Amino acid sequence: MTARLDNLFRELREAAGQLLRPAQYMEVCGTHTVSFYRSGLRDLVPGNIRLISGPGCPVCVTAQRHIDAAIALSREPGVILVTYGDMLRVPGKLGSLEATRAAGAQVRVITSARTALEIAVANPEATVVFLAVGFETTAPATAATLLEADRRNIDNFAVLMCHKLVVPAMLTLLRNKDTALDGFLCPGHVSVIIGSSAYRPVVEQYAKPCVVAGFEPEQMLRGILQLVRQSLAGEARLENIYQAVVRSDGNPTAQRLMAEAFVAETTPWRALGEMPASGLGLAPRFAHFDAVRRFGLTMGEDEDDPACRCGEVIQGKVQPVECPLFGRGCTPITPIGPCMVSSEGTCAAWYKYNRPAKDLPQRAERPHASVTEAVT
């Protein structure tokens, strides 16, 4: 281990030692969740700091009805459905895209939205439907691709919009009084686009410390350290320690493209329900690219398994092992809830990287007490 990391661990242990009750911080981003596990950092953080994985995995939170719509579209004659590899195993009521492909549908994995356009150009007789998922990090790529399709008059291209927005989800979590959080480790790559200033409402309206951090162990460790220091000082500030790529105002070009192509709208999140202004739809002038409209699709309803506790896992109220389905029917091969679906989902990461029966749930006592105020 480098001396820099050594020092950070020492500082974190010292700071954590001054906390009078365990502190709970949410890493909003699924990539943070996985990085915590993969790097072994979760194992090394002092025991009185609990890291809660938030709703920050766009795959996990894609609603059943959207998966079902994608499956229905992929079954339309002449349709090539393209999407990121993350989406293939996400279950809807009709199964998964992977299983639909096995049954004969044309489903292709891409690593860039522009490949979707290339496929459309190469297959003029087909309609290429792009299942567009992701948070603000990924949405600008969809916007740029749409604008290009429009410019080049590529009319055998359509989009199934499933993009989601992070800050509205964070605010919804905070409005819920049960959520016991002492601060947020904010998603580094979403912040590249939206800018660190986007978290001001979290800090100002809810007085929760926010630290924007990258995904290297040192970044994450420093992020937690800054959160603990804010907690100890009784502060709620917005800090950006990922200055290599995150600016206060984000990426204005990307924001402009998104504003041109999209409008914010109410959208369903798996296990969390509908949240206002938390998703992106197509701007009216691009409505003809809307796959739902083009194929006259009726969106179905979601029927989440009632035993699934993903909603509470995402809100940090319970840990994966507290769910009756975890490891018993709900596994990475046969995922039921969203947190098991993506490899970066809380439950999948827990399942994959944790020793069995370890990390049994420990609830933070009196979560709303100040961390510097003695718990009686």
Next chain:
Amino acid sequence: MCLAVPGRILKCDADDALVDLQGNRVRISRVLTPDTRPGDWVLVHAGFSIATVDEAEALETWDYLRQAYGPDFATELEIESEDTGNSEASLAKGLSP
């Protein structure tokens, strides 16, 4: 939620760029970072550059870049030089360990 990796632009071609990701050369779109030039570091996500990165900050932030980019690395990369000829020189500078 979002994997993104730092790389360096070798060549620009209208809205496209060829980016070196430590021996992997990926064609990306740079429409989200229109001011980029050959030699610039960018953060790449899903086939698009989403931010420019200061070189010193890149090496400071990504541990594996510090480990991997030895002093002779700059000479191995064929970065399309701009007419000023400055890009090569400024690249080599920041790469010394």
Next chain:
Amino acid sequence: MIARMTTNRSTERVMLAHGGGGELTGRLIEEHFLPKLSNPALSTLTDGAIVPINGTPVVFTTDSFVVTPLEFPGGDIGRLAVCGTVNDLAVMGAIPTALSLGIILEEGLPMDLLDRVIASIARSAQEADVPVVTGDTKVIERRGEGGMYINTAGVGGLHPGAHLDLARIVPGDVVLVSGTLADHGLTIMSVRAGIAFDSDLRSDAAPLNELVARLLECGADIKFLRDPTRGGLAGVLADISARANVSIEINEASVPITSTARHAAEMLGLDPLSVANEGKLVCVVAHDDASKALKILHAHRHGKQAAIIGRVTDASPPLVELRTRIGGRRIVQRPYGEELPRIC
């Protein structure tokens, strides 16, 4: 609900992920093949079977090869077909004697591509010093661009120095790999449609029979060998742990991976430990003989970057645990199936 769908035999179909060499491949074999085909030799589920012929143990193995595209940096389907079967024999402790070659050609396959693949088969067989002694060709209707599928089988006698047996693995034994990991699988990703990028990566496909023979002859107590193909190092270690009922502790910083491979994996969202190799060995050796085995590996052209990556422990329950670069720990599990490039 998918969980219920997959248990419904009447509607279930084979998915690509069933061929990924992970958890799903395991289920396919255990639920669909073993119940009807089980016998003591097959049930060991090793890389090949040991069958007695006139009282002499003969090692017999078969493997099929499907890869798109057929040619890629560092190799082609022909080289894979020879090396794959030669290596399966070698890691069983056999001295490969002869190969069969079954080829299925798709109508439309360019003849010069076929010629290049056959030439590659010839070169690889010569390099391995194992002749192709019998073969078969079939042509099927065109399905796509004109493809090619190869099956090779191989036989060999047991090497007198081979005492390979999972049951001999004990805590304290040392785990080695013969070189850098993930090069093959990432190379294939780099040339796959929809993903394609230009890369310095090259497939590591190589015959390992000579290297294995050197190991078995060096006097070191070699307890187990395996070539980490589909499922990668993670798959092999998880298998060893489960079958030998031991824990394995791996040191992340010791696992050899080139920075090009590491970066490609990072970009595609793949774990290099789960990515396929076609010219590497995982070797479990008695503690006191580890440096001897390492020296032998280093002296061979296919083992120059060999490294000691971990050890067998008696930690309970039996698991594979990775000690990370920053000193943390995490579990390494068998991958689930076909590894897909991710953006998240």
